[in-house]
Amino acid sequence: MMSDNTAKLTLGGADTNYAVRQGTIGPDVIDIRKLYASTGAFTFDPGFMSTAACESSLTYIDGDEGILLHRGYPIGQLAEQSSFMEVSYLLLNGELPSQAELATFTRTISRHTMLHEQLSNFYRGFRRDAHPMAIMCGVVGALSAFYHDSTDISDPHQRMVASHRLIAKMPTIAAMAYKYSIGQPFIYPRNDLSYTANFMRMTFGVPAEDYHLDPAIERAMDRIFILHADHEQNASTSTVRLAGSSGANPFACIAAGIACLWGPAHGGANEAALNMLREIGRPERIPEYIARAKDKNDPFRLMGFGHRVYKNYDPRATVMQQTLREVFDALKINDPVFEVALQLEEMALNDPYFIDKKLFPNVDFYSGVILSAIGFPTDMFTVLFALARTVGWVAQWNEMISDPEQKIGRPRQLYTGPTQRDYVPVSKR
Ligand code: ACO
Numbered sequence: 100m101m102s103d104n105t106a107k108l109t110l111g112g113a114d115t116n117y118a119v120r121q122g123t124i125g126p127d128v129i130d131i132r133k134l135y136a137s138t139g140a141f142t143f144d145p146g147f148m149s150t151a152a153c154e155s156s157l158t159y160i161d162g163d164e165g166i167l168l169h170r171g172y173p174i175g176q177l178a179e180q181s182s183f184m185e186v187s188y189l190l191l192n193g194e195l196p197s198q199a200e201l202a203t204f205t206r207t208i209s210r211h212t213m214l215h216e217q218l219s220n221f222y223r224g225f226r227r228d229a230h231p232m233a234i235m236c237g238v239v240g241a242l243s244a245f246y247h248d249s250t251d252i253s254d255p256h257q258r259m260v261a262s263h264r265l266i267a268k269m270p271t272i273a274a275m276a277y278k279y280s281i282g283q284p285f286i287y288p289r290n291d292l293s294y295t296a297n298f299m300r301m302t303f304g305v306p307a308e309d310y311h312l313d314p315a316i317e318r319a320m321d322r323i324f325i326l327h328a329d330h331e332q333n334a335s336t337s338t339v340r341l342a343g344s345s346g347a348n349p350f351a352c353i354a355a356g357i358a359c360l361w362g363p364a365h366g367g368a369n370e371a372a373l374n375m376l377r378e379i380g381r382p383e384r385i386p387e388y389i390a391r392a393k394d395k396n397d398p399f400r401l402m403g404f405g406h407r408v409y410k411n412y413d414p415r416a417t418v419m420q421q422t423l424r425e426v427f428d429a430l431k432i433n434d435p436v437f438e439v440a441l442q443l444e445e446m447a448l449n450d451p452y453f454i455d456k457k458l459f460p461n462v463d464f465y466s467g468v469i470l471s472a473i474g475f476p477t478d479m480f481t482v483l484f485a486l487a488r489t490v491g492w493v494a495q496w497n498e499m500i501s502d503p504e505q506k507i508g509r510p511r512q513l514y515t516g517p518t519q520r521d522y523v524p525v526s527k528r
Contacts (some may be wrong), residue, residue, distance in 0.1 A: 110138050124159060147301045147332075154502065157190060157494055158331040165411030165459075169329060170194070178418040182322040183487070184208065184294050187266055188495040189212075190329055192523035205294070211267035212288035214275070215245040224280050231276035231482045234362045238272050240354035243268065250348040252500055261349040262493040269486045270294065274301035277479055295321040298486070303474060315429035316473055319422045322468065326415045326462060327484050329491025335359040335366075339492045340499050344508040349496060356492045357485050366481035370401030373436075373467030373477065374481065381435060383444045389443075393452045401447060403464030408459035420444075426469050436468055 105116045106129045115137045128151045134155045135141060144150045159168040166173040170189050177186050181195075188196045188204045196204060221241055223259055225234055242264070243250055251260035252380050275285050278301075287299045296317050304310035330336070339356040343349070360366040379388050391399040405415055420441075447453045470480055499505050 108134075108138070108416075111139060113138070125161070133392075136138060141513070143513050146417075147337070148402055152332060152337060152508070153493065153499065154504070155332070156193070156492070156499060158329045158407055160331050162406070162408035163410050163411055166442065167330075167414050167415050174316070174326065174414050175418060176324050177324050178415075179270070181325065183321045183490075184292075186325050186328050187490040190490055191262060191497065207263055208267045208294060209288075209290040209297070211264050212271050212290065214271050215239035217284060218242075218245065222275055222285075223280065223284060227280060227282060229280070231280060231349035231478050232275070232485070233356065234276040234279070235272060235357050235482055235485055236354050236361070238276070239269075239353055239357055242268070246350070250350070252343075252346060255501075257368035258349065258497055258500060262497060265349065265489050265493050269489045271301060272296035273479075273482045273486050274298060276482060277302050277417055277476075280478070293317065293321070293492075295324065295424055305441045307395075313429050315425055318468065320473070322418060322422055323466060323483065326489040327487035328416055329488070329494065334367070335361075335488065336495050339496050341508040343499055344494045345507065349493065352496055353489060353492050356437075356488070359483060360485050360488065366484045368402060368461070369463035369470070369480050369484075370477045372463050372465075372466075373471055375402045376436045376439050376443070378466060379439050381444065382439055385439065385443050389446055389450060392447075392457045393450075401443070401453075401458070403461055404447060404453070405456075405458040406461045409459060409461060412459045413461040415462040416464055419462060419469065420460075423465045423469050426472050430472060430473050434468075434472065440465060440468060 104119050104415060106119050108115050108117065111490065115134070117134070118131055119127050119451055121127050122311065124430055131142060135305075157170065159171075169177060169186065170191070171182075172195075177189075181189075184205050185196060187208075201358070218238065218241065221238060222234065246264060248263070249257045249264060251257045252405070259384065260512070269287055278285050284306055286304050286306070288297050290302060292300060298314050299312050299317065299320060300310045332340075335356040338359040340354045342352040342355040345354075379385060388399070388401070391397045392401045392404075399498070423440075426432075427434070444464070447458070447460075451458075467477070467480060469478070470483065
């Protein structure tokens with residue numbers, strides 16, 4: 100039972116009351132921290148379907164309305180009018196920067212883009228055909244072996260230096276992982292370029308010639324980074340927080356987040372969506388695939404459709420669709436996959452199955468198509484996601500460390516194993 104600001108629980112005939120707390124927007128939460136002490140019972144919530152694990156003022160999602168806000172600003176406005184550097188500042192510091200603050204922040208990040216030279220030897224220990232996410236996990240974790248002066252998490256200055264280092268070095272690490280996999284020389288960062296242009300040059304440039312980046316592609320990539328910058332308490336962010344709750348250093352925590360993001364249920368869906376669109380190939384085949392997605396006896400799902408939180412159009416997908424048009428125009432691409440994507444979306448959005456189940460395109464529906472058109476191999480898609488999400492991870496990690504109520508994350512369980520029994524020596528078994 101819930102009244103305005105308390106919830107009453109009746110268990111074993113006894114009543115206990117719990118405070119109901121309100122955020123600035125979003126569902127109320129029942130503060131059950133004293134539940135075990137008061138009743139001896141735990142709650143059971145695998146997958147955290149109904150559990151708020153922390154307080155946060157970074158990102159707000161209303162899945163029913165299709166709203167995503169960073170520090171209160173709608174994602175559409177940020178993607179349209181802001182830059183990835185500005186959004187990074189916003190997520191880290193809570194407010195949009197003044198011009199001078201943005202210039203200082205951008206300069207600070209560019210000054211941290213180089214990697215310790217010894218780290219290039221580290222790359223050479225990997226097989227050339229290693230998945231770039233495997234390299235990312237290894238190299239980012241290894242940063243803690245190189246940057247000892249920013250691993251004291253009790254020092255806010257060191258925390259900020261580590262955050263800047265992670266945001267700045269991630270493009271270098273990601274581009275080097277790509278270069279290593281294709282056998283090309285590493286390209287060193289250039290501080291006169293924007294964050295995104297520098298990354299693109301390190302990825303696609305070669306020492307033998309100048310690299311020219313179409314401004315439309317630079318803008319598209321920057322926007323893709325904005326769209327992936329943070330997404331509240333998703334699996335990888337929760338992993339970073341959980342790792343950080345023990346006091347682990349930030350480089351180790353972000354490596355843990357990268358490992359979690361690597362999973363196909365999290366960072367890998369855009370590759371699956373692209374493969375599906377290519378497999379469909381022509382608009383005439385769309386009805387066949389829609390019928391398969393609706394067939395209970397067929398495990399096939401429309402990839403890039405549906406979301407655990409969004410039961411409306413994913414606001415990031417709207418921006419992605421627009422970005423796809425711009426990229427195809429800039430590169431003069433006439434790929435049937437675009438037409439297939441547009442028509443598939445339209446047919447699904449008008450189909451009662453998808454309407455009833457509130458299945459809408461998510462961010463992954465268009466992103467794989469865009470990244471592939473720009474020239475990224477599918478292996479790199481999740482790496483780009485990790486690069487952009489690093490900002491969200493470090494901002495969330497900083498928020499957690501500064502929270503006086505922060506405790507080591509230690510979920511409980513419903514034990515279903517054997518009760519106590521006596522050990523039987525192996526000779527008697
Ligand atoms: N195509 C067809 N049917 C679908 C789809 C889909 N893409 N997604 C959900 N459904 C149906 C399910 O079959 C289920 O039907 P039922 O109620 O008759 O059994 C119903 O909709 C609810 O689906 P759930 O899997 O229970 O919903 P949940 O919230 O757990 O899943 C998920 C969300 C995993 C994203 C799901 O929609 C899906 O598999 N989508 C395709 C994969 C994808 O695009 N993933 C990217 C997510 S975004 C991100 O991670 C950045």
